Amino acid sequence: xxxxLDGRPTLGGIHRYTTELRRLLCESCSPLELxxxxxxxxxxRRLGPAGTGRPLPLVSALRQMIADQIVLPCxxxxxxxxxxxxxxxxxxxxxxxxxxxxxxxxxxxxxxxTKPAGWKRYYDKWNFIHALQHxxxxxxxxxxxxxxxKARYGIDSRRVTCITPPIPKLATDLSTKIPARPYLxxxxxxxxxxxxxxxxxxQVQAFAKTRVPLYLVGxxxxxxxxxxxxxxxxxxAARWLGQVEDSTLAMLYQHASALVQYSLxxxxxxxxxxxxxxxxxxxxxxxxxxxxLAGELALFASPLEPAQLAQRIEEVIDWPNSRRKEHAVRARxxxxxxxxxxxPERYWxxxxxALF
Numbered sequence: 001x002x003x004x005l006d007g008r009p010t011l012g013g014i015h016r017y018t019t020e021l022r023r024l025l026c027e028s029c030s031p032l033e034l035x036x037x038x039x040x041x042x043x044x045r046r047l048g049p050a051g052t053g054r055p056l057p058l059v060s061a062l063r064q065m066i067a068d069q070i071v072l073p074c075x076x077x078x079x080x081x082x083x084x085x086x087x088x089x090x091x092x093x094x095x096x097x098x099x100x101x102x103x104x105x106x107x108x109x110x111x112x113x114t115k116p117a118g119w120k121r122y123y124d125k126w127n128f129i130h131a132l133q134h135x136x137x138x139x140x141x142x143x144x145x146x147x148x149x150k151a152r153y154g155i156d157s158r159r160v161t162c163i164t165p166p167i168p169k170l171a172t173d174l175s176t177k178i179p180a181r182p183y184l185x186x187x188x189x190x191x192x193x194x195x196x197x198x199x200x201x202x203q204v205q206a207f208a209k210t211r212v213p214l215y216l217v218g219x220x221x222x223x224x225x226x227x228x229x230x231x232x233x234x235x236x237a238a239r240w241l242g243q244v245e246d247s248t249l250a251m252l253y254q255h256a257s258a259l260v261q262y263s264l265x266x267x268x269x270x271x272x273x274x275x276x277x278x279x280x281x282x283x284x285x286x287x288x289x290x291x292x293l294a295g296e297l298a299l300f301a302s303p304l305e306p307a308q309l310a311q312r313i314e315e316v317i318d319w320p321n322s323r324r325k326e327h328a329v330r331a332r333x334x335x336x337x338x339x340x341x342x343x344p345e346r347y348w349x350x351x352x353x354a355l356f
Contacts, residue, residue, distance in 0.1 A: 001032050001351055004081035008038035010088055012189040013270045014104055018087040020166035028344035035079045061120040068092050083351050090127040098354045101135040105145060105267030107193060114192035116222040136354040141165045141268035144288035161350050164342035167273045173247035178255050184214040185256040187271035191221035195303050199262040200230050200238055202309035207237035210317045212257055214238040253278040258316040264303050277335045279328025283312045297331055
């Protein structure tokens with residue numbers, strides 16, 4: 001099988017997924033001839049002949065549209081690929097291949113108003129709907145997303161497969177300096193879906209008792225002005241560190257008193273899996289995907305009740321060392337089971353179903 005994977009750089013969890021999926025497929029003993037579109041690659045059996053010489057800039061929506069609808073279909077024809085896999089869930093209109101899309105979540109349909117302002121969000125929604133309607137196979141990162149596709153949007157279950165995303169292998173760097181005092185950690189792009197305003201409200205309440213600060217890690221996103229204003233108001237209770245190297249992130253996970261992810265909606269939430277892999281205690285919003293991912297290992301709070309989250313934060317800060325060690329062992333066992341559910345063989349099977 002010849003598969004063309006769209007490897008163009010994106011943001012946040014989708015970028016994590018694309019990078020790790022490429023690595024998973026390339027490093028496996030697979031029956032695939034893999035082409036990569038839109039990005040140079042230090043790994044890979046073969047690179048697509050067009051659009052792969054250097055990263056494709058996504059500076060303007062117009063350039064992205066040209067790449068989506070003209071450059072990519074031309075590259076697909078020249079590559080002789082049989083299957084196109086869109087890890088971001090968008091399909092070009094003029095593509096003449098069998099297709100697989102990864103549907104990470106349905107926020108483009110259910111939370112469009114929180115996306116960056118402008119016509120591009122409608123272009124993205126239009127592409128996303130087209131992908132759901134016309135993809136031969138759809139991969140979801142969690143059963144929660146798969147169930148929603150079937151129940152709410154009427155997608156045929158024979159077209160949908162839930163595959164746990166490949167979880168990054170973050171290596172710690174012992175030379176990295178970490179805070180000497182206890183701290184909480186939250187990871188993700190600064191954007192409305194991450195529910196950061198309520199998270200900061202909860203942290204202010206908890207900080208008054210625990211004196212344990214919260215560090216926010218992640219790139220600058222959109223609609224961030226209210227978040228930055230609130231951050232300036234909370235003082236020592238919280239601090240935004242920006243985007244950090246993976247080695248630094250690994251050390252932050254490893255030494256955090258707890259990882260706090262309070263999103264309104266997620267398709268998988270990589271930081272939860274990464275935190276659990278390092279044995280971090282996790283305090284999460286009680287959305288379906290968090291319950292599916294962490295189960296009884298997490299402390300949960302309603303994403304609409306900051307006072308409840310503050311109580312959970314105070315509770316986890318008081319965990320004795322014995323409970324933390326027990327949690328770390330169980331968390332790593334859980335991640336091993338999840339990783340087994342994301343084997344490359346499961347992607348090969350999806351590609352075969354798309355092709356035949």
